[in-house]
Amino acid sequence: MTTAPHEGYFDQGLAAIDPDVHAALIAEEDRQRDGVELIASENIVSRATLEALGTAMVNKTVEGYPGRRYYGGAAHADVIETLAIDRAKALFDCGYANVQPHSGSQANLAVFLAFLKPGDTVLSMDLSAGGHLSHGSSANLTGKWFNIVHYGVRPDDGLIDFDEVLKQAGEHRPKMIICGGSAYPRAIDFARFRAIADEVGAVLLADMAHFAGLVAGGQHPSPIPHAQVSTATTYKNLRGVRGGLILTNQMDLERKLNSGVFPGVQGSVILNAVAAKAVCLGEALRPEFKDYALAVLTNARALAATLMDNGIDVVTGGTDTPLMLVDLRNLGLTGAEASESLERAGLTCNKNGVPGDTQPPTVTSGLRFGVSAGTTRGFRTAEFEAVGVMIADVLNGLAKGKSDMPALEAATARQVTALTANFPIYEKG
Ligand code: DSN
Numbered sequence: 001m002t003t004a005p006h007e008g009y010f011d012q013g014l015a016a017i018d019p020d021v022h023a024a025l026i027a028e029e030d031r032q033r034d035g036v037e038l039i040a041s042e043n044i045v046s047r048a049t050l051e052a053l054g055t056a057m058v059n060k061t062v063e064g065y066p067g068r069r070y071y072g073g074a075a076h077a078d079v080i081e082t083l084a085i086d087r088a089k090a091l092f093d094c095g096y097a098n099v100q101p102h103s104g105s106q107a108n109l110a111v112f113l114a115f116l117k118p119g120d121t122v123l124s125m126d127l128s129a130g131g132h133l134s135h136g137s138s139a140n141l142t143g144k145w146f147n148i149v150h151y152g153v154r155p156d157d158g159l160i161d162f163d164e165v166l167k168q169a170g171e172h173r174p175k176m177i178i179c180g181g182s183a184y185p186r187a188i189d190f191a192r193f194r195a196i197a198d199e200v201g202a203v204l205l206a207d208m209a210h211f212a213g214l215v216a217g218g219q220h221p222s223p224i225p226h227a228q229v230s231t232a233t234t235y236k237n238l239r240g241v242r243g244g245l246i247l248t249n250q251m252d253l254e255r256k257l258n259s260g261v262f263p264g265v266q267g268s269v270i271l272n273a274v275a276a277k278a279v280c281l282g283e284a285l286r287p288e289f290k291d292y293a294l295a296v297l298t299n300a301r302a303l304a305a306t307l308m309d310n311g312i313d314v315v316t317g318g319t320d321t322p323l324m325l326v327d328l329r330n331l332g333l334t335g336a337e338a339s340e341s342l343e344r345a346g347l348t349c350n351k352n353g354v355p356g357d358t359q360p361p362t363v364t365s366g367l368r369f370g371v372s373a374g375t376t377r378g379f380r381t382a383e384f385e386a387v388g389v390m391i392a393d394v395l396n397g398l399a400k401g402k403s404d405m406p407a408l409e410a411a412t413a414r415q416v417t418a419l420t421a422n423f424p425i426y427e428k429g
Contacts (some may be wrong), residue, residue: 023024033425034417036387038349040210040323040370041182043239044377044425045276046283052276061268065258071110087281091216092232094224094247096254099277100269101244104233105134105362107261108178110246111229114253115203116175118145123165123174123202126150127361128353130184130325134209148158151172153355155182157268158316158325160184162192169200180223180231183352183368185319190226192207206230211321212245213237214370215292216284220320226247229257237296237322237372238417240280243273295380296322299371307369312395315354315366323370327354329386332400335364338395342367344409345394346416347387370390377423390415 008017015022016394032044057080063070066078066085081099086247088097101107116122121141125131129152133140136148149172151165160179169177177200179193190206197204212232214220230247232239246257262269283289297320304314304324315325328338335351342349353359354366369391371384379387390412397408 007185007352029428033104033428034420035348036416036420037345037373038059038369038370038371038387040372041236042235042352042370043236043372045235045240045280047426048283049240049276049279052279053272055272055275057275058272060072060270060271061330063262063268065178065262076268077271077274080268080278084274084278084281087285088247090258091281091284092212092222092224092230092247094230094249095251096246096248096257096361098246098261098273099243100259100266100406101231101246102266102270102273104164104231105140106265107231107233107244107246108132108134108205108207108262109265110257111205111231112122112142112146112176112260113264114229114256119147120176121147121172121174122176122178123149123151123168123172124178125160125181126152127355129153129181129355131178131181132209133182135178135181135207135262140150147291155356158355159186160188162189162196166196167195169196169202171393173200174202176205177202178205178207179227180205180209182210183323184210185324186316187320188223190221190223204229207232209233210236210323210370211246213239213284213289214293214297214321217290217296219290219293219297228253234280235275236370237293238280238284239275239292239372239376240278240283243270243277245277253304290344292375296372296375297338299375299379299381299384300324302386303369303371303388306385310389310392310396311390322372324369325352325354326364326367326369326395328367328395329354329365331395331400333365333395334359335366336362338398341398341405341409342391342394344406345390345412347391347394347412370387377420377425379423383419383423386419 061075061117062077068084085097086097124135137141145274154161177197204227206227211220215222232245236243255366300319340350351364352366352368353364
């Protein structure tokens with residue numbers, strides 16, 4: 001019996017060692033290269049980020065925080081995590097950053113743990129109004145272990161119903177109020193939320209996962225001056241690795257928040273992800289990121305306007321963020337059938353509940369579109385207008401029950417490949 005690594009262990013590549021996994025990875029690269037990615041939580045990371053993810057740092061285990069680790073050999077890990085922390089603080093102009101959360105949900109859970117005890121009351125936006133699972137959905141740990149009350153949006157204009165926020169806050173006296181979500185397309189009045197939170201003695205958590213890149217690029221108001229704690233993800237419009245951040249200016253919360261993440265809800269740090277976070281945060285600190293953020297917002301508005309011009313109902317009549325929500329009820333379509341048809345046409349998006357939706361989450365009556373990935377590959381308003389027309393053609397075709405949908409989807413897919421061929425991403429593997 002041999003105990004040495006098998007031949008090639010340290011130097012043979014994936015294609016030779018595991019052709020099955022390699023083939024699926026290459027096929028995914030092709031899918032991303034040839035299609036138009038409209039899922040609002042996706043983006044296309046830089047080659048530098050991909051490199052940072054794939055180094056021997058993946059082997060290192062650390063727990064705790066830089067300079068206070070529970071394991072040896074942490075010098076380089078400390079350099080990397082400190083770089084990520086300093087860059088996050090500079091980017092969001094705040095005094096504290098925790099870069100360890102594995103995701104936005106983990107970041108939110110750590111904040112729950114830092115401030116609440118099981119059974120405490122939390123007021124957050126309903127998932128169907130644009131909230132997020134980790135804000136107290138009944139299917140999530142936060143919804144099972146805490147007493148969650150929700151506010152929603154006004155049925156007539158889809159905007160946050162502040163009368164309801166105030167009423168629910170007064171009636172239920174929550175310990176925490178959450179603003180932000182995963183499908184709310186408009187700028188949030190953080191100051192108003194903070195005033196309500198102060199009135200009832202609640203902590204305000206602002207989840208900026210879906211607009212953190214715009215905040216970083218100066219195209220969206222920052223919640224940080226208003227909320228005691230803000231969370232974000234790094235992989236949407238911050239254009240980096242999958243992961244979360246916790247940010248605050250309230251330095252007295254440092255210990256609470258650090259313990260909330262570790263040892264509260266996480267163990268060892270995923271250091272290659274932290275290295276890649278440092279890279280994306282460094283990229284976002286460059287002046288050209290401001291151009292990217294402006295282009296994202298301009299493109300989102302152009303796509304929303306094109307959809308509306310072509311008979312598609314965009315919730316709230318537009319967007320202030322990289323995402324928009326489409327209500328399909330006037331077309332008599334479900335999100336499931338519409339997203340499947342669009343995917344066959346090379347346009348990838350996700351089905352999404354809309355305010356007042358009666359369909360289950362696996363079906364829904366809406367679609368969510370985001371422009372962060374397309375903008376990264378170089379699309380500007382002309383390309384998003386073209387994409388908007390393609391989406392509308394498919395949706396209107398479906399709504400009319402066209403018998404030639406396979407032909408329409410195939411023709412659209414050809415248009416998509418012709419478009420994306422002019423905006424290459426990674427070199428073909
Ligand atoms: N929160 C999910 C989304 O908005 O798509 C994943 O990031």
